[in-house]
Amino acid sequence: MARPTVGHLDPTFVGMMDDLKTLLRSAFRTENSMTLPISAPASAGMEACFANLVEPGDRVVICQNGVFSGRMKENVERAGGVATMVEDPWGRAVDPQKLEEALAAHPDTKVVAFVHAETSTGALSDAETLCRIARQKGCLTIVDAVTSLGGSPLEVDAWGIDAIYSGSQKCLSCTPGLSPASFGQRALDAARQRKTKAHSWFLDLTLLAGYWDEGGKRSYHHTAPVNALYGLHEALVLLDEEGIENAWARHRRNHKGLRAGLEAMGLSFVVPEAERLPQLNAVTIPAGVDDAAARGRLLGEHGIEIGAGLGELAGKVWRIGLMGHSSQSDKVLRLLGSLEAVLAALGAKIERGAAVDAAHAVFV
Amino acid sequence: MARPTVGHLDPTFVGMMDDLKTLLRSAFRTENSMTLPISAPASAGMEACFANLVEPGDRVVICQNGVFSGRMKENVERAGGVATMVEDPWGRAVDPQKLEEALAAHPDTKVVAFVHAETSTGALSDAETLCRIARQKGCLTIVDAVTSLGGSPLEVDAWGIDAIYSGSQKCLSCTPGLSPASFGQRALDAARQRKTKAHSWFLDLTLLAGYWDEGGKRSYHHTAPVNALYGLHEALVLLDEEGIENAWARHRRNHKGLRAGLEAMGLSFVVPEAERLPQLNAVTIPAGVDDAAARGRLLGEHGIEIGAGLGELAGKVWRIGLMGHSSQSDKVLRLLGSLEAVLAALGAKIERGAAVDAAHAVFV
Numbered sequence: 188m189a190r191p192t193v194g195h196l197d198p199t200f201v202g203m204m205d206d207l208k209t210l211l212r213s214a215f216r217t218e219n220s221m222t223l224p225i226s227a228p229a230s231a232g233m234e235a236c237f238a239n240l241v242e243p244g245d246r247v248v249i250c251q252n253g254v255f256s257g258r259m260k261e262n263v264e265r266a267g268g269v270a271t272m273v274e275d276p277w278g279r280a281v282d283p284q285k286l287e288e289a290l291a292a293h294p295d296t297k298v299v300a301f302v303h304a305e306t307s308t309g310a311l312s313d314a315e316t317l318c319r320i321a322r323q324k325g326c327l328t329i330v331d332a333v334t335s336l337g338g339s340p341l342e343v344d345a346w347g348i349d350a351i352y353s354g355s356q357k358c359l360s361c362t363p364g365l366s367p368a369s370f371g372q373r374a375l376d377a378a379r380q381r382k383t384k385a386h387s388w389f390l391d392l393t394l395l396a397g398y399w400d401e402g403g404k405r406s407y408h409h410t411a412p413v414n415a416l417y418g419l420h421e422a423l424v425l426l427d428e429e430g431i432e433n434a435w436a437r438h439r440r441n442h443k444g445l446r447a448g449l450e451a452m453g454l455s456f457v458v459p460e461a462e463r464l465p466q467l468n469a470v471t472i473p474a475g476v477d478d479a480a481a482r483g484r485l486l487g488e489h490g491i492e493i494g495a496g497l498g499e500l501a502g503k504v505w506r507i508g509l510m511g512h513s514s515q516s517d518k519v520l521r522l523l524g525s526l527e528a529v530l531a532a533l534g535a536k537i538e539r540g541a542a543v544d545a546a547h548a549v550f551v
Numbered sequence: 552m553a554r555p556t557v558g559h560l561d562p563t564f565v566g567m568m569d570d571l572k573t574l575l576r577s578a579f580r581t582e583n584s585m586t587l588p589i590s591a592p593a594s595a596g597m598e599a600c601f602a603n604l605v606e607p608g609d610r611v612v613i614c615q616n617g618v619f620s621g622r623m624k625e626n627v628e629r630a631g632g633v634a635t636m637v638e639d640p641w642g643r644a645v646d647p648q649k650l651e652e653a654l655a656a657h658p659d660t661k662v663v664a665f666v667h668a669e670t671s672t673g674a675l676s677d678a679e680t681l682c683r684i685a686r687q688k689g690c691l692t693i694v695d696a697v698t699s700l701g702g703s704p705l706e707v708d709a710w711g712i713d714a715i716y717s718g719s720q721k722c723l724s725c726t727p728g729l730s731p732a733s734f735g736q737r738a739l740d741a742a743r744q745r746k747t748k749a750h751s752w753f754l755d756l757t758l759l760a761g762y763w764d765e766g767g768k769r770s771y772h773h774t775a776p777v778n779a780l781y782g783l784h785e786a787l788v789l790l791d792e793e794g795i796e797n798a799w800a801r802h803r804r805n806h807k808g809l810r811a812g813l814e815a816m817g818l819s820f821v822v823p824e825a826e827r828l829p830q831l832n833a834v835t836i837p838a839g840v841d842d843a844a845a846r847g848r849l850l851g852e853h854g855i856e857i858g859a860g861l862g863e864l865a866g867k868v869w870r871i872g873l874m875g876h877s878s879q880s881d882k883v884l885r886l887l888g889s890l891e892a893v894l895a896a897l898g899a900k901i902e903r904g905a906a907v908d909a910a911h912a913v914f915v
Contacts, residue, residue, distance in 0.1 A: 356556070386602075
């Protein structure tokens, strides 16, 4: 990112754009030509999907099991659509049965949307099954892969996902600010056949395609964030060098070590084991421990940031990320040792060293 | 930008956000509390203004004298508004008289929008006068300052501008990807009193205020592009160290040198002298010279990129930027020497050295 900025229509940069698209397709496991980084954070990637695929009056069924599906509802309504929410408990995967029932009750549904990996709770949903159900009913799918891309198995083409977005700063371990996204032919057709223009000019897929996806033309749309794209390119090169299946396995292995340590410390996971996301570990804050004080000491004294609970889990849970470059055994061991120290200092009953030993036993 | 990424709610980062806001206020010459960098390129800054201030049915008068006011029209229409275009010739400043007539003809106008410094033609409009006329009629103003911020005098408070956006990559010489923006109280009131929610969640001012502008609260909205903001902070520190009036004077001085050189080469400016922007110099391509070949050689053999014409000026003009860090006498002299060489190589009648001498005479 510190390399000299070149023009966003410079031939050198245009060559890098092509590389970047190839690397992104590989990470998303797709042949979709329209696979590109949206020039803004993942919230804008989400908006790009809804603003293009939802027209006024369109029904969208949203499976809600955390904070980010609530944001999807906002997006649908602001696009003029009708959001039908299918509720699951926070901390659980989306229930495919409920989706089937909702689609049976609402045969006019155009789009099904859900979060693959809920960052607010640490739950992983079965995207393959959900997309199969949606497609059987003739619906388009919008999938939030902000926390899954690069960390958990994700197969855009094999699972038949129509529109998907992610973030640069989660399991890709790039800096925040870009939203990798991919759109299949059915999604592009829906965007092109709209009766009304998308509300957003900045995120209009048909215009973005002119810069990112129409042969060598590269028509100016907006000025691409050149240096940020250098960073994303490098992050994708690193992922490619590791191999994405190896990255998935690494995330799982380090999660197992962390889990052993946290359980040895007496902490319990919010999400049932079979639905647990390896890269986002939500655990219940031990009784009597001050949330803000613990996180503050962990950051201030140990240089480690863990996430607070969001939405209805605020103040009740901690969210421990093991994403991308952070998913390493030495970081897991360091976190466990530091968390033991902080909890002991805050008066919790902690057997110092037990968590580290338990994790170490998984890693050796 | 190469510094370690910290969390977007990390206390260290939150401190930098406050600094950044102070520096941005100083660059915009405003006390507006809601002065912030939008987390995306200037096209999104434009959209933030229109998406928040324009409700379905609202009339917006847009003064059009180049490419970017055409994009404003798209934004108004996608927000459900009615755009009334006031046309001026490309390459001329906006005519205040025509704005007065348009507002007299359309007393229901809610917003007046125009481009302060037209990047597509190099024309500078009299923002102070245009804003005064708009305010006299009770209209809000949206001003595009993408190319003017840091390069030409701009006084948000003294001129009574209600909403303004710029880009990080022009006269601030930062990397592309962020859009500094500022909203006065009247604009915020209009956004807060909307009957319908803004179409964009990502750019909703009332939500952005929770992260950027409500005391120490810093509610999570979207993940801020942390490293890009480091870059913008540094660019604003450099501007502050130079002093913004000094930066304006530097842009003017280097423009004068460039002008002398280009005129010595027989090139003529598109824009009349009194309306000319120092940081964007649009000149007519000499007869018989191949546009793409000349720009290609300048870039490939001399490492200098100049802009092609946009819109109706495509193929007819070159746009030579002297923005921010690029506005230096040595860069002007190098460009002139290189352009002489390229034009001579392409068969134009050029007296080698004349342009460099003419510019040098201005600089000494």
